[in-house]
Amino acid sequence: MLRIVEPDIEQLGHLRDGDEKAFVMLVARYHQPLLRLARTLVSNEEVAEEIVQDTWMAVVRGIDRFEGRSSFKTWLYSILVNRARSAGANEPLTTAIESLHSVDPTRFDAQGQWADPLDRWRDDSESRLDAATLAPLLSSALNDLAPRQRQVVMLRDVEGLSNDEVCGALGITSGNQRILLHRGRARLREILDSKVEKG
Amino acid sequence: MLALRQKDLVCQQAVELVTDYLEGALSRRDRRRFEAHLRACPNCSAYLEQIKATIALVGSVEVEELSAEATQDLINLYRRWQSE
Numbered sequence: 001m002l003r004i005v006e007p008d009i010e011q012l013g014h015l016r017d018g019d020e021k022a023f024v025m026l027v028a029r030y031h032q033p034l035l036r037l038a039r040t041l042v043s044n045e046e047v048a049e050e051i052v053q054d055t056w057m058a059v060v061r062g063i064d065r066f067e068g069r070s071s072f073k074t075w076l077y078s079i080l081v082n083r084a085r086s087a088g089a090n091e092p093l094t095t096a097i098e099s100l101h102s103v104d105p106t107r108f109d110a111q112g113q114w115a116d117p118l119d120r121w122r123d124d125s126e127s128r129l130d131a132a133t134l135a136p137l138l139s140s141a142l143n144d145l146a147p148r149q150r151q152v153v154m155l156r157d158v159e160g161l162s163n164d165e166v167c168g169a170l171g172i173t174s175g176n177q178r179i180l181l182h183r184g185r186a187r188l189r190e191i192l193d194s195k196v197e198k199g
Numbered sequence: 200m201l202a203l204r205q206k207d208l209v210c211q212q213a214v215e216l217v218t219d220y221l222e223g224a225l226s227r228r229d230r231r232r233f234e235a236h237l238r239a240c241p242n243c244s245a246y247l248e249q250i251k252a253t254i255a256l257v258g259s260v261e262v263e264e265l266s267a268e269a270t271q272d273l274i275n276l277y278r279r280w281q282s283e
Contacts, residue, residue, distance in 0.1 A: 023277050027270060032262040056273065060280050102214045103246070112209030117242040121249060131259040138260050157257040163222065174224075182218035189253040 012072060016063050023060065031056075033159050034080050040147045040154070041084035051087055055080045070168050073161055077169035102186035119198040134192065141191040149184035152177055157185070208236045213243045217250050 014022035034055060038048035058079050066075055109115040142150055142158075151170060155161045161169065167177050208216070213236045219225050220233050237244050 018281060020274065020277060024270065024274060027273050028265060031265050031269070031273070036262065053273075053276065056276070057280055060277060102217070103211070105211070108209075108211045112211035114210050114240075114242040118245050118249065120245055121252060131256055134256055135260055138257060142257070142260070153257065157254050158260050158262070160258065178218055178222055178224060181222075182215075185218065185250055185253055185257075186214075188257060189249050192253055192256065193249070 009068070012063065012066070015060070026059070027056065030076060033154075034076070036154060037077060037080060037151060038084060040150045041081065042087060047087060051080060051083045054083045058083070071162075071165055073159075074165045074168040077155065077161075077165075078171070081170055102182065104190075118193070121193075122197040134195065137191070137195055138188070141188055144191075145184050145187060149180045149187070152180040153184035153188070156181055208232050210236075210240060210243050213237070213240070214246050217247055220247075221250070 011022055011025065015026065031052065034052045035048060038051045039045070042048050042051065055076070059076060062079075066072070070078075107114060107116040107118075142153065145153060152166060152172075155166045155169060156163070163174060163177060166172075167174055170177075172180075213233060216225065216229070216233050220230065225233060237247065
C-alpha cells in the first residue's frame with residue numbers, strides 16, 4: 001500500500017521559522033483530506049471549511065509546541081477532530097441501521113457455509129480492476145458509509161495513516177477502530193462486487 | 200456430511216475475522232484456525248482477496264487538488280496570523 005511520506009522534520013522546522021513556502025506545501029498536501037474528514041464530523045459545508053481553517057491557524061500558532069511525540073498527521077487530524085467537537089459536531093449516532101454482517105447472511109446455509117459463493121472478480125491483464133474507472137464509484141461509496149466508518153476508512157485506506165495514528169487522531173480504541181474498518185471495508189467490497197467484471 | 204469439529208471455523212465466522220487477521224490482531228491460535236480454514240476453503244480465500252483488492256482500490260482514490268484561489272485565500276490568512 002502506498003504510504004504518504006511524513007513531512008520531514010526539516011519541513012516542520014521551516015514552518016516554525018515562519019517560512020510561508022512550508023505552509024503552502026502542507027496546505028497543498030493536507031487541506032483537502034482535512035476537509036473530507038471535517039465533512040464527516042459536521043453536516044454543514046460552511047462549518048466544515050471553518051473548522052479546517054481553524055485547524056491551520058492552530059497548526060501555525062502551535063507548531064512550536066509540537067514535540068513530535070505523535071506523528072505530525074496524528075497531531076494535525078486530532079486538532080481538526082477537537083475543533084469539530086467544540087464546534088458541536090453533530091454527528092448522528094445512528095444514521096442507517098448498520099449491518100452487522102460482512103456478507104449478506106442469505107449467502108450462507110444453516111451451518112454457516114457458503115450456499116451462494118462469491119463470483120470471482122476478473123483480474124487478468126486485459127481487464128484489470130481499473131482504479132480510474134472505479135474512482136467515481138468508490139468516492140460515492142465512501143460518502144455512503146456511516147460517518148464513523150468513513151472516518152476510519154478514509155484515514156487508514158485513503159490517507160494511509162497507521163492504526164495508532166488513526167486511534168490517536170479520532171480518540172478511539174484499537175478494537176473500536178478495527179470494527180469500524182471491518183464494516184466499512186466489507187460494505188465497500190459489496191458495492192464494488194456489484195460493479196466489477198466477473199470471470 | 201462431515202460433522203464440523205468444534206475447533207473448525209465455518210465460513211460465516213471466517214469472513215468476520217478478515218480485518219483482525221489483516222491487522223495482526225488475532226491470537227496465534229485463532230490465526231492458525233483462520234489460515235487452516237482458508238487453505239480448505241476457496242470461497243473464503245476469494246473473499247479475503249476481494250477485501251485486499253478493495254483496500255488497494257480505495258488507496259488509489261485521489262483527492263482533488265486545492266484550487267489556486269483557495270490556496271491564495273489560505274496564504275492571505277497565514278500572513279494575517281503571522282502579523283498578529
